[in-house]
Amino acid sequence: MNTSGLNEAAQKAAALCEKSRACVNDFKAWVQLDSRNLSDGQQLAVKYFIVAVILFFAQILFGLLAATQFIFPGFLYEILDFSVNRMIHINAMIVWMLYGFIGCVYWFLEEESGTEIVGLKLGNIAFWVLTAAVTLVVLVYLLVQIGPGKDSSLWFINEGREYIEAPRWADIGIVVVMLIFFYNVVATFSKGKWSGIAGVLTLDLVALAGLYTAGMFYMTNITHEQYWWWWVIHLWVEATWEVLVGVIMAWSLMKLLGVRRKIVQTWLYIEVALMFGSGILGLGHHYFWIGTPEYWLTIGGFFSALEPIPLVAMVVHAVYDSGSHALKSGNHPALAWIIAQAFGNFFGAGVWGFMHTLPQINLYTHGTQWSASHGHLAFFGAYATINIAFFYLAIQHWRGDVWMGGGSQNAWRWKWALGLLNGGVLGMTIALLIAGYEQSFIERAVEGSTWGGYFTAQNHPSFQSAMIWRLFFGGMTFAGFILLVWDLLTIGKGETRKAPEIIES
């Protein structure tokens, strides 16, 4: 290439840069958000929230592609196969929820500790490193997809283990970023003041980061490999994540309703005792059929059957506090999503989990759409909802603490977004449950899990129609997501009334 060609290319690139900058500026002018309303920690938090929303979009998009393939198996065959779409669907979910949680913690860290974040610069660097790594991992998933049966594939392409498919190099990166996050939390509380919430949060983050390392080893023995894999997956989503949500919920209830700290913290300790008391040994319900000894049938069955109890406690807690404060809050969407969390967590994780957790039924439901049904309602109900509630808290503050209570303009948007998202996920859950029932009876109980039995169940009309309904409700979820994003960008715009200062009562 000669110099004039280079110059031309440089000019084009500059023009493109200029154009995109103008676009960003137009967008900024349109949303009218004033970052001066945010503290440094909150500015870092909203970065995490923005990436979380983008990944939430990716989760739904790739979920829709995978759901379409159940109905039209030739769709994107050998271009973006089901395995790729499904992997990105569940990975985007895990990562957006983690981004959301980290954002929530950075959001309240300064207020809770009463001081500025100690390693703000480090926190910002960690954010960009993590985001670059996530982008690279997703590009490799999309463009390279698979590799030969060698260690290098597991290190650089994909580890091929559901939920923690990220290649090993990214695992190490994730641990480093989590350590930076952990350092920021501990150092900031140490410099400022500790509280019950701070203590539970710190111990929970130790467990959360430590557990991840249990999933970073390759093993030939699949029984051992799945044993440790469940340490990560189960002890994350059914123990440490639940406690993290308890922490976020506790802080939100003080913020939204002015619930007394003493009450919130006592509840938090009760929840931790019940959550870890049932959840840690409840891990055993994943050890029924992977080759591990029979005693797990008893231990896993018993303790996992107790897992719904803390979730009932959380419902009581949220509903009682809302009622005793007569739902008086200057942020109705956030409060509505908190209530959705309490019920979603209870039904999705609690009831749907309990339905198939005893080994006597799990023998037939294990590895069917029954698990997918539970997964959809539980992840959404327990974790998506609390993050969305926090997005509303954040946007309110970002707008300068404007009124978002009763009588707000365009309140239909958040109400419809709430209805479509919850209705969509619930619809998918029911459709998948019907498919799961059908699979358990026909494939498992009658046909004995052979390949022939599997396909007999997959070809059954009730399974096929369930897949169509699932796609329909997936579309409804997507519509809810679009409305949610529109609402988050516009809510409170032009609102002049201020939200009342919430004081502990």
Place this chain on the structure above:
Amino acid sequence: MNETPLWASESFWKKTAIWVTAGSFLILVVLTMDSLSKTSAGSKRVPAYSVINKKIDYQYDKELHKFMPVIGETELLFGKEYSEEEARQLVDLGKKTTQAKNCMNCHTLLGNGAYYAPDLTKAWLDKGWISKEMREDMMVKFLMDPENNARTYGSNRKMPNLKITEQEAKGVIAFLKWMSSIDTNGFPYNFKTINAEE
């Protein structure tokens, strides 16, 4: 009268939370050590990799009231007798291949994974391979070129071509044969193997 009773106090629940968590975790660590030792390759529940040299079946045990793997006489894989180390290497190649090809995001292994394609726990014993004489050859061909050897059972769902080499395919088959010998507490229930008489 306004004093908070002990059972409702913050400090009581704080201590309870700490003790319950620590106690549960301790029990989990002890059980983990026990479980890992009882499931190492070569144990009663998880046979040594050289089990690929043997005939494997899966039958209902009337006394235990559940299906159990049955390990029988010599039945060589690809006509070769593997030493323990050779068998380990072949199963290892197969296991690594199943991870590098992302099998788990369509199939389930030991019932864990995705639900777009059949469970692989007892795939080695499946009647879908028609007869024991044809099985090895059919499996290799299927893994290397699934599109032209498609087994869709009327579902139109086809496995994509994952560029599996012949050696990798043999590794995967060895891995599947070994996995079918693991004692999975009777999962899957009511499975009729390729050995069973109609």
